[in-house]
Amino acid sequence: MEVALVVVIVVVALGFAYTNGFLDAANSIATSVSTRALTPRIAVTMAAGMNFVGALLGTEVAETIATSIVDLDGATALQSLVVVLSALLGAVVWNLYAWWSGMPTSSTHSLIGGLLGAGLAGGMAVYGAEVVDKVVLPMLLSPAVGFVGAFGLMLALMWLLRNVAPARVNRRFRLAQTASAAAMALGHGLQSAQKTMGVIWLALITVGAATTSGGVPLWVKISAATAMGIGTYAGGWRIMRTLGQRIIDLDPARGFVAESVSAVVLYANAIVLYAPVSSTHTITSAIMGAGATRRWTAVRWGVVRTIAIYWLLTAPVAALLAAAATLALLPLVGG
Structure with a gap:
């Protein structure tokens, strides 16, 4: 039973990585496609390749997911595996709904919400202090930093290039x-693929097939990176339109600023803070910040309000879905 559950978890986790890829494909390329810096097919190909490379550059975020969210000590292996599987199911269902709706929500929030909901429904403790320090605070601060950073950098560029012809700047x-x-x-890739690695690693640790001291197995890294890369190549065209066109009509300079600031925020959280943050929230906020420098009303705040509602719903809804899955599955394994 344990081996079968681990296999199911690996399959579902890779499915989550795939949905993460096509849900978040827009994060990397929506601004470049909307400003015609890249064609859509070249953009998704480049993004898929860079996602794969980024996924292999570290494991710090994976360690946070595996060791700092839910305390599985005291639970049986089967109970622990049910919690992990339920968390994934809750996250995947929400990801698919968000994609269908065309809204850029966070796969990070859905997975962490799923882990918390499944863990609590299974009667397990959560690492409250670590969740606040490593998850909640970085998640709240990253969008704010993205907005302020993009707004400030764009203002600086506007002043520096004030005497340069707009056509030359755009080119x-x-x-x-x-x-x-x-x-x-x-x-x-550095952020999001590691979340899938962390979940698979947690399942392997539960059954003794891996250890925390041994690190994430290489096959887990490669499979998670591959699944997300394929998902990215499949593209998230619904969400790409929301990010690239519906929030604001971006020009190349503002697209460059939004992407650059977002990349710095993601690197800092993954490499320095070991914090799993939302690339979706970061790039969306950076787009708003860069766009607001044109004029405040240039940002379509009605679209932003709808996106914000989805942001707020992501973790709670994924937690409820995961909790329901846990309550349904635990009796089947004697939990």
Whole structure:
């Protein structure tokens, strides 16, 4: 039974990575496609490759997911595996709904919400202090930093380039967006694929097939990176339109600024703070910040309000879905 559950968890986790890829594909490339810096097919190909590379560059976020969210000590292996599986199911269902709705929500929030909901429904403790320090605070601060950073950097560029012809500025930043989109895709891989690694690693630790001291197995890294890369290549065209066009009509300079600031925020959280943050929230906030420098009313705040509602719903709804799955599955394994 334990082996079968682990296999199911690996399959569902890779499915989550795939949905994460196509749900978050827009994070990396929506601004570049909307400003015509890259064609859609070239953009998704580049993003998929950089997502794969980024996923192999670290495991710190995976360690946070595996060891700092839910305390599985005292639970049986089967109970622990049910909690992990239920968390994934809750996250996948919400991801698919968000994609169908065309709204850029957070796969990070859905997975962590799922873990918390499933763990509490299974009668397990959560690492409250660590969740606040490593998850809640970075998640709240990252969008704010993205907005303020993009707003400030764009103002600085506007002043520096105030005497340069707009056509020349657009031409140069359209070229620069190739690099900024690649940097954003690398940061997305560094952040998001590690969450899938962390969940699979947690399941393997539960049955003694891996240890915390041994690190994330190589096959887990490669499989998670591959699944997300394929999902990214499949593209998230509904969400790409929301990010690239419905929030604000971006020009190349603002697209470059939004992508660059977002990439820095993602790198800092993954490499320095070991914090799993939302690339979706970060890039969306950076787009708002860069766009607001044109004029405050240039941002379509009605669309932003709808996105914010989805943001607020993500973790609670995923937690409820995961809790329901846990309550349904635990009796089947004697929990």
